[in-house]
Amino acid sequence: MGDFLIFIGFIGFLASVVMCGINLFKKNKVHLKQWGLGIAAAFIVMMAGGALAGPAPQAPPKARPAENTAATQPAAEPVKATAPDTSSNASVTSPATPGGVLKIHFIDVGQADSILIQTPCGKAVLVDGGNNDDGSRVVDYIKAQGVKELAAVVATHPHEDHIGGLDIVVRSFPVAAVYMPNAASTTRTFEDFINAVKASGAKRVQAKAGVKLDIPDIAAEFLAPNGSSYEDLNNYSAVLKLTFGNTSFLLAGDAEAASEAEMLNAGYNLKADLLKVGHHGSESSTTSAFLKAVSPKYSVISVGKGNSYGHPAQQTLDRLASAGVQIYRTDEAGTIIATSDGNTIKIDKQASPVKPHAPPASTVEKPSASSDSGAAVAPAAPVPVKSSDITVYITRTGKKYHLDGCRYLAKSKIPISLSEAKAMGYTPCSVCGPPR
Ligand SMILES: [Zn+2]
Ligand SMILES: [Zn+2]
Known part of the structure; x- marks a missing residue:
């Protein structure tokens, strides 16, 4: 039944379009209007046929986890990690090859x-x-x-x-x-x-x-x-x-x-x-x-x-x-x-062994699990003043930072805050032993 309606609708649709074209050519406004209505009617018949012919194929029955409407609540509750394809970015337009x-x-x-x-x-x-x-x-x-x-x-x-x-x-x-x-x-x-x-x-x-x-x-x-x-x-x-x-x-x-x-x-x-x-x-x-x-x-x-x-x-x-x-x-x-x-x-995560060394050999500090950004808790280290307040010195080509007066500062001497020096990857000179 549905297929039949689609067929009839389609024939009517084609005929109406052709007649519209002819009347447009002849500039016959009255007939043009009638055949225009014909297109609409034929289209409706087609749609009805489509509806009767059976439901459109369903989207895959993937359970959509309830959207994180809870997002506005306090963070006390851990975000449950679900399947990685969380639905919230499913609408992204990037093509999946x-x-x-x-x-x-x-x-x-x-x-x-x-x-x-x-x-x-x-x-x-x-x-x-x-x-x-x-x-x-x-x-x-x-x-x-x-x-x-x-x-x-x-x-x-x-x-x-x-x-x-x-x-x-x-x-x-x-x-x-x-x-x-x-x-x-x-x-x-x-x-x-x-x-x-x-x-x-x-x-x-x-x-x-x-x-x-x-x-x-x-x-x-x-x-x-x-x-x-x-x-x-x-x-x-x-x-x-x-x-x-x-x-x-x-x-x-x-x-x-x-x-x-x-x-x-x-x-x-x-x-x-x-x-x-x-x-x-x-x-x-x-x-x-x-x-x-x-x-x-x-x-x-x-x-x-x-x-x-x-x-x-x-x-x-x-x-x-x-x-x-x-x-x-x-x-x-x-x-x-x-x-x-x-x-x-x-x-x-088995792609390679860990890089053999990260800090220079002079840095013997253990990664203390409790310390935050190197501050204080490591047993041997003296409690540093806020590292951004200390001035240390670097050179144009070296990779170490130094105390003022260190013999390695002979050629050039660029003042910089300790925290900046560390952030830029400079490491403490082992000769003058600046704060870490
Ligand atoms: Zn970095
Ligand atoms: Zn950085």
Whole structure:
């Protein structure tokens, strides 16, 4: 019966359209109107036939978990981690290519960040390149994945533990575009990086909220920085959200509470299945409000074993744990690879052994589980004054920071606050023994 109506309706529809055309040609307005009504009538008959012919095929009977309407309640209740394809971002427009997968490699570069993204259609993007010493390690790793060129390099912010190895990367592969925030640093490391970018001929694009990577098969958009000037270089961090099918990833760089608040205020959809935890898991990032908005199932902390900052902070680990987030750490697992087919995320944390050393041999401090950002609790360490108040000195080319008068300061002497020196990856000189 339904099929018959569709057939009749279709014939009527065709006839009406033809007659309309003829009358339009003849400029016969009365007949044109009549045949126009004919089209509508035939269309209704067709629709009726369609309705009778049986229900449209149902969407797959996937149980839609009740939306997190509870999101406005206090955070006391841990977010139940369900299947990774949580429904809230199911409406994302990014096309899911059936064959290809999205692979995100959190390369173990010790106390630093370096993340290689391989898109389903075979493009590669590198976010950060580890410390100065990590450049060739990162290049080798990228080559080992069969990558021959980089569609984009993202330098999240000018700290050495993020851009240190990027100069070598940029010199080793053809790079289409380099994305970086509008933030500069006076370090040699930054200078090297900028020179390498200039020499490469890559397009330079300012990374800021709203800018999208030019990648065809996944959605990749910066959600930060939202402001134009910050006291702390970390808050210039380019924060990148990747969406592939129903899966999403938030790479937070070293963004701290101030940037997180701006992202929240801007009203972005921060929800992501996997969060690359900001600033190596320091206490100053991953605020409860931000974590709640992201509500990831997985988190990755890129951090060096036994680092002198006490990263990741116990408070951050506690916040993640009480939110029911699974935690992966490069200091425990080595390189971590997340693979998405557009619906599910698989995590391979057996991808490599842990990088043999993160801190320099002189740093014997044990990663004390209870200490926060290196402050105080380690037994032997003297209780430091707030590290931002202490001035130490660095040189143009060295990697250590020094006390005034150290013999290694003979050639150049650049004053810098202790916290800044540490944030930039400088380590204490073993000769003059400045505060840690
Ligand atoms: Zn960092
Ligand atoms: Zn930083």
